[in-house]
Amino acid sequence: MRYIVFLFLGYTSVLFAQERDLDFFIKTALSNAPAFRDLHNQVAINRQDSLLIRASLRPQVIAGTAVSIAPHKKGFGYDVAISNGGYLSTLIGVSQPVFVPKQNLTAQFNTLAVQQKGLDNAARLTEQDLRRTVGTQYITAYSTAQQLTFNRETLDLLQRQELVFKRLTEQNIYRQTDYLTFLNALRQQETTVQQLEVQYRNDLATLNYLCGITDTTRVALAVPGLQLPVLPPVEHTVFYQKYTIDSLQIRTADQLIDNPYRPTVAIFGDAGFNSSFISQGWKNFGFSIGIGATLIISDGKQRQLRHEKSVLLENTRQGYSRFFLQQYAQEIAQARQQLAALDQLDLSVKAQLQNIHLLIEATGRLIRTGDARVLDYLIAISNELNAQNQLTLNQTSRLQILNQLNFRNAPE
Numbered sequence: 001m002r003y004i005v006f007l008f009l010g011y012t013s014v015l016f017a018q019e020r021d022l023d024f025f026i027k028t029a030l031s032n033a034p035a036f037r038d039l040h041n042q043v044a045i046n047r048q049d050s051l052l053i054r055a056s057l058r059p060q061v062i063a064g065t066a067v068s069i070a071p072h073k074k075g076f077g078y079d080v081a082i083s084n085g086g087y088l089s090t091l092i093g094v095s096q097p098v099f100v101p102k103q104n105l106t107a108q109f110n111t112l113a114v115q116q117k118g119l120d121n122a123a124r125l126t127e128q129d130l131r132r133t134v135g136t137q138y139i140t141a142y143s144t145a146q147q148l149t150f151n152r153e154t155l156d157l158l159q160r161q162e163l164v165f166k167r168l169t170e171q172n173i174y175r176q177t178d179y180l181t182f183l184n185a186l187r188q189q190e191t192t193v194q195q196l197e198v199q200y201r202n203d204l205a206t207l208n209y210l211c212g213i214t215d216t217t218r219v220a221l222a223v224p225g226l227q228l229p230v231l232p233p234v235e236h237t238v239f240y241q242k243y244t245i246d247s248l249q250i251r252t253a254d255q256l257i258d259n260p261y262r263p264t265v266a267i268f269g270d271a272g273f274n275s276s277f278i279s280q281g282w283k284n285f286g287f288s289i290g291i292g293a294t295l296i297i298s299d300g301k302q303r304q305l306r307h308e309k310s311v312l313l314e315n316t317r318q319g320y321s322r323f324f325l326q327q328y329a330q331e332i333a334q335a336r337q338q339l340a341a342l343d344q345l346d347l348s349v350k351a352q353l354q355n356i357h358l359l360i361e362a363t364g365r366l367i368r369t370g371d372a373r374v375l376d377y378l379i380a381i382s383n384e385l386n387a388q389n390q391l392t393l394n395q396t397s398r399l400q401i402l403n404q405l406n407f408r409n410a411p412e
Contacts, residue, residue: 086276088277092272101263111253114252117245129407133210143396145200150389154189360384
């Protein structure tokens with residue numbers, strides 16, 4: 001009776017469990033991941049930087065005041081010709097760039113545009129990486145669930161046969177040692193099922209943890225709906241886009257090097273009260289206006305050295321880009337070879353399983369008449385378990401490969 005209760009509880013936990021699919025976990029992970037909120041904020045910051053550049057071209061108005069007292073008495077104190085004995089200054093100053101080279105502004109806006117592309121691409125890469133991570137753990141948990149289901153079915157078969165062995169042993173058709181041998185195999189199968197149940201709950205908990213799900217309810221997992229994707233050309237993926245953006249960043253940074261070396265002109269002025277109070281301080285209200293220009297004549301070849309540094313950075317980027325292309329091609333080719341090999345292995349294992357099933361059915365019938373050895377029956381059951389586990393491993397490997405290929409399916 002206790003075997004029947006154990007079996008009933010095991011199956012009802014699967015039958016009435018809520019089922020969730022891979023898409024549910026991926027969407028939940030994407031909505032809970034703080035990295036996407038971080039990238040969203042960085043995009044907003046990038047827009048603010050663009051507005052800051054435009055704001056710097058408008059008039060800048062600054063108000064300031066200063067008071068200074070320099071006492072001078074009996075030969076003690078600062079030279080009055082220098083300090084004027086003190087002063088009071090309350091001014092409002094205005095400065096306005098009147099000539100900023102167009103190349104300078106273009107380089108700055110280009111830099112922000114490239115940064116925007118980098119942030120967008122980083123968001124896509126983060127999303128793909130999260131999809132792959134969640135998919136990997138989902139497949140792991142699903143594989144454990146498949147093993148648990150099959151081992152429960154095997155346990156159910158052994159429990160039914162245990163009643164037959166017990167009756168035949170009582171009729172002296174089988175020896176007591178044969179019955180104990182079978183009972184030991186039954187106990188081992190019960191332990192295996194319990195271990196797989198614990199493993200499945202752990203795998204499911206890890207999956208929930210990755211997705212930011214706090215629910216500890218045991219759920220069933222649907223078959224991962226992963227298909228073999230049609231991959232875009234590698235040059236048009238977000239992975240290669242990273243190297244394209246790196247090249248643009250190096251180029252725009254190189255353009256910024258020239259900005260300080262172009263002449264700039266600005267007008268400035270102030271108005272207010274500025275007096276040393278030596279005489280008629282109430283008449284010292286006024287204003288001033290001026291013009292300023294800057295041009296770097298020589299910098300000790302710093303400009304040249306910075307441009308040479310940019311060339312070296314670009315050479316390094318090209319090396320990483322070529323290496324990535326080689327690795328990418330090798331990865332895709334290897335994945336396709338592995339899928340083909342798994343298909344061949346599945347055909348062999350399924351043919352083996354078909355023969356094992358026939359042997360188990362025939363041996364099971366002979367057991368009821370006492371014409372089969374217990375050891376032969378247990379060996380057939382063990383072979384079936386091994387073959388079924390091999391199929392599960394093949395399925396897991398296939399799903400993990402498809403998950404990796406879907407990770408690479410990310411057009412720009």
